[in-house]
Amino acid sequence: GALTGETARVRILKEKKDFAEGAAVEISAPNAERVRPQCPFYGRCGGCSLQHASLKFQEQSAREVARELFRRFAKEELLESFKTHFGEPFGYRSRARFVRSGNAWGFRSEGSHSVTPVDACPVLSAGLAEVLADGAEKFPHVQELSAFDNGEGRVSFYYKGMSASEFREKAGNEVRLEGKTLSMDASVFFQSNLGLLPELVRTVRAAAGEGKLLIDLFSGVGFFAAFLEDHFERVITVERDEGCLRHARRNLSPKAESVGAPAEIWLAEHDARSADVLIVDPPRTGIPPEALAVLCKTDIPEILYVSCDPVT
Numbered sequence: 001g002a003l004t005g006e007t008a009r010v011r012i013l014k015e016k017k018d019f020a021e022g023a024a025v026e027i028s029a030p031n032a033e034r035v036r037p038q039c040p041f042y043g044r045c046g047g048c049s050l051q052h053a054s055l056k057f058q059e060q061s062a063r064e065v066a067r068e069l070f071r072r073f074a075k076e077e078l079l080e081s082f083k084t085h086f087g088e089p090f091g092y093r094s095r096a097r098f099v100r101s102g103n104a105w106g107f108r109s110e111g112s113h114s115v116t117p118v119d120a121c122p123v124l125s126a127g128l129a130e131v132l133a134d135g136a137e138k139f140p141h142v143q144e145l146s147a148f149d150n151g152e153g154r155v156s157f158y159y160k161g162m163s164a165s166e167f168r169e170k171a172g173n174e175v176r177l178e179g180k181t182l183s184m185d186a187s188v189f190f191q192s193n194l195g196l197l198p199e200l201v202r203t204v205r206a207a208a209g210e211g212k213l214l215i216d217l218f219s220g221v222g223f224f225a226a227f228l229e230d231h232f233e234r235v236i237t238v239e240r241d242e243g244c245l246r247h248a249r250r251n252l253s254p255k256a257e258s259v260g261a262p263a264e265i266w267l268a269e270h271d272a273r274s275a276d277v278l279i280v281d282p283p284r285t286g287i288p289p290e291a292l293a294v295l296c297k298t299d300i301p302e303i304l305y306v307s308c309d310p311v312t
Contacts, residue, residue, distance in 0.1 A: 001043075003031040003053055004061070033057035038090065038122050045118060046110040055089050062086075066310050087196045090122045091129075094149040095192040098132065098139070105132065105139065125149040125194075148186040150175050151194045158187035177201065183250040184221050188243040191223070200306075201227050204279070207304055211276030217263040217291070218282045222248035222256070224306075225279075229256055232276070238266045264291035277302045286312030 001024035002008045010022040027034070037043070037051035050058050063084045070078050098105045101115035109116045121132060127149035131138075139145055142159040149155050156173040167187075175182045175194065178201050184190045191197055204224055208214070210231035216224055219237035221244050229235045235256040239245055240263075248258045259266060263282070268290070272278065278300045280287060286309070287295070295303070 045116040146186045156186045183247045215275040216279045222251040264288045267294040281306040284308040
């Protein structure tokens with residue numbers, strides 16, 4: 001709740017050997033970039049954490065965090081040409097998990113499993129915002145509901161216990177991007193900021209180049225492989241989730257080999273050293289230690305790491 005340079009009274013929540021975590025109780029000297037949050041539920045809902053900072057401050061902080069992490073862990077400076085990409089601050093999020101609270105719907109509260117009822121959310125896409133506004137009347141009587149907006153006005157849903165026939169009827173979805181139509185649904189992982197995806201795809205495509213063998217670990221619905229398979233003679237994708245695999249086999253050509261396995265197990269059983277390019281896009285927790293140990297021993301010429309958290 002505090003910003004860089006502010007004077008604050010802080011309640012310590014956790015103490016470690018070389019740092020502490022706390023929550024701001026009172027700000028006595030605010031940063032000039034402190035702003036009033038646009039969402040009335042901010043501070044109670046656990047979805048956002050920086051709406052009290054201006055967009056300028058958030059962008060500058062994102063750059064500094066990346067640079068500091070490379071100094072601390074890699075012991076080197078990022079190049080001056082290092083680019084930070086930013087999208088729209090509101091109305092961008094195409095994925096959401098709604099949680100029921102009585103007859104209302106909302107999101108998990110900050111630092112808690114309790115629910116903050118929410119009838120509007122400024123970061124949601126137009127399609128999801130409309131769904132949330134009508135949610136209490138239209139949603140099934142379940143505790144949690146995942147929703148995805150494909151950016152063209154179609155919202156798909158998924159909830160635990162959904163029947164196979166209802167899933168086929170209501171869960172299917174497609175995303176059109178950079179000349180491709182990708183199959184997916186609300187039950188599987190897909191990037192939540194559709195507006196930034198074209199730039200992400202172009203960046204990865206330029207870095208990957210071309211070659212004989214591309215290996216895509218944690219490949220999901222085959223997102224990156226779909227845009228790169230034409231540039232490689234062979235493509236191997238590795239993904240443990242059956243739902244993602246089902247979509248990957250639709251999104252990729254027959255020449256791509258889609259393997260259903262955890263990345264660490266597949267790496268232990270196969271020699272990845274013949275790959276020209278390896279892409280990893282792991283969960284927020286990063287590459288499992290077993291997989292990381294194998295990768296550190298290889299001499300793959302190009303590894304592209306797409307991370308949900310720069311710390312990893």
